[in-house]
Amino acid sequence: xxxxxxxxxxxxxxxxxxxxxxxxxxxxxxxxxxxxxxxxxxxxxxxxxxxxxxxxxxxxxxxxxxxxxxxxxxxxxxxxxxxxxxxxxxxxxxxxxxxxxxxxxxxxxxxxxxxxxxxxxxxxxxxxxxxxxxxxxxxxxxxxxxxxxxxxxxxxxxxxxxxxxxxxxxxxxxxxxxxxxxxxxxxxxxxxxxxxxxxxxxxxxxxxxxxxxxxxxxxxxxxxxxxxxxxxxxxxxxxxxxxxxxxxxxxx
Numbered sequence: 077x078x079x080x081x082x083x084x085x086x087x088x089x090x091x092x093x094x095x096x097x098x099x100x101x102x103x104x105x106x107x108x109x110x111x112x113x114x115x116x117x118x119x120x121x122x123x124x125x126x127x128x129x130x131x132x133x134x135x136x137x138x139x140x141x142x143x144x145x146x147x148x149x150x151x152x153x154x155x156x157x158x159x160x161x162x163x164x165x166x167x168x169x170x171x172x173x174x175x176x177x178x179x180x181x182x183x184x185x186x187x188x189x190x191x192x193x194x195x196x197x198x199x200x201x202x203x204x205x206x207x208x209x210x211x212x213x214x215x216x217x218x219x220x221x222x223x224x225x226x227x228x229x230x231x232x233x234x235x236x237x238x239x240x241x242x243x244x245x246x247x248x249x250x251x252x253x254x255x256x257x258x259x260x261x262x263x264x265x266x267x268x269x270x271x272x273x274x275x276x277x278x279x280x281x282x283x284x285x286x287x288x289x290x291x292x293x294x295x296x297x298x299x300x301x302x303x304x305x306x307x308x309x310x311x312x313x314x315x316x317x318x319x320x321x322x323x324x325x326x327x328x
Contacts, residue, residue, distance in 0.1 A: 079109065079132055080304065084232040086292055089192035091133060092326040094234035094294060096304045100125040105316045110306070112180050112321025126323070133176045133325050140178040140325060143168060145201045147184075149211040151218040167200035167215040171222045176327040182308040183237040183298050185279050186324035189215060189288075191224035197326045202233075207279050208252065213286045226287045233293040234324050237309060239264065239274040241299035248273065298322070 079099035083092060100109030101124040106117040109125045126138045133140070141154055143165040150165040152158070154175055168177045169189075177199040179186050184203035190196070198215045200206070216226045244263075249271045252259040262274040262281070276293040283291035298305040311319035 079128060081132065082234065082294055082296065084188075084292065084294060086230045086290055087188060087190055087232055087326070090190045090197055090326060090328060092188050092190075092324075093129075093132065094186060094188075094296075094324045095129055095132075095322060096235070097306050097320060097322065098304065099128065101128075102320065105311065105318055106320040108320065109323070110320035111178075111323035112182075115321060116318045117320070129178070129323055129325060130176065133327060135174065135176045135327065140176050140323070141168060141170075142178050142180065145180060147201075147203050147205045149206060149209040149214045151198075151200075151211070151214045153218055153222065166202070166206050166211050167198060167218070169196065169198040169215060169218040169222060171196045171328075173328040176325050178323050178325045180321040180323055181234075181236070181298075182306045182311075182319050182321050185236040185275060186234040186322070187212060187215070187231055187279065187283075188234065188324060188326040189219060189229055189231045190326065191219060191229045193228055194222070194224045195328055196222045196224040197328055199324065199326050202279055204248075204273065204275060204278070207275070207282055208255070212279065212282050216286050216288060227289050229288050230290045231283050231288050231292075233276050233279050233291075235294060235296035235298050235305050235322065236276050236279075237299050237307065238297035239272050239277065241297055241309070242273045242275055243270050244273050245270065
C-alpha cells in the first residue's frame with residue numbers, strides 16, 4: 077500500500093506531510109505506518125516505517141530529526157545533529173536546508189510552521205498541556221531567533237482529536253477556567269458532569285493570539301477515522317494493549 081500523506085496548501089512552499097497510518101509495515105494494533113520507537117511494536121517494523129517516511133521526504137536513511145517528547149513547552153533549535161540520547165522537548169526549529177523535523181502524535185496536535193521567505197521551519201507536538209503551557213508561542217519565539225517574522229509564519233495543525241470525541245471531566249475544565257475564565261468557550265457540555273474540549277480550536281486561538289500570520293487546521297479527527305489514524309483515546313476505549321504513533325514532518 078502506498079503512503080497516504082496529507083499536505084496543506086498553506087505550506088506549499090516547503091516540503092511537508094502529515095502522514096496517516098496507511099502504507100506501513102506494522103501489524104496488529106500497530107497495523108500500518110507506526111513510527112513510534114516508544115511503542116511495543118517490533119523495532120524493525122518501526123525502522124522500516126520511518127525509512128519510508130524519510131524517503132518520501134527525500135532525506136537519507138532514517139534522516140528524521142526527533143526529540144524525546146514530554147508534553148512540555150521546551151523547544152530545540154536544530155543547527156546540526158542532535159545528541160544521543162535525544163533531548164527532552166516538544167518542538168524544534170531550524171534554518172538548515174534538508175533537515176527534516178518530525179513529531180509523533182496519537183490525538184495530540186502536530187503543528188508545522190514555516191516562514192518560507194526567511195528560510196525557517198518548525199514542528200511542535202502540542203497536547204492540551206503543552207499548548208496550555210506555551211509550546212506554540214515558544215516555537216514562534218525560537219523561529220524569530222533564527223530570523224523569521226511571526227507575522228509571515230504559517231502554522232498548520234494536522235490530524236488531532238476533535239471536540240466531539242474529546243470528553244473530559246470537571247477537573248479538566250477547572251484547570252483551564254481557573255487560569256483563564258475566557259477558555260470556557262473551548263468547552264461544551266456533555267453527559268452528566270462531562271465536557272467536550274476543542275483542542276484544535278484552542279490551538280488556533282493560542283497561535284492567533286501570538287501573532288502568527290496564518291493558522292489553520294486540516295480538520296481531520298484522529299479518533300473518528302480508525303482506518304486512517306492512530307488514536308490513543310480510541311485504543312483506551314477498545315482496551316487495546318498499545319497504540320501506534322503518527323508522524324508529521326517538515327523541511328526546507
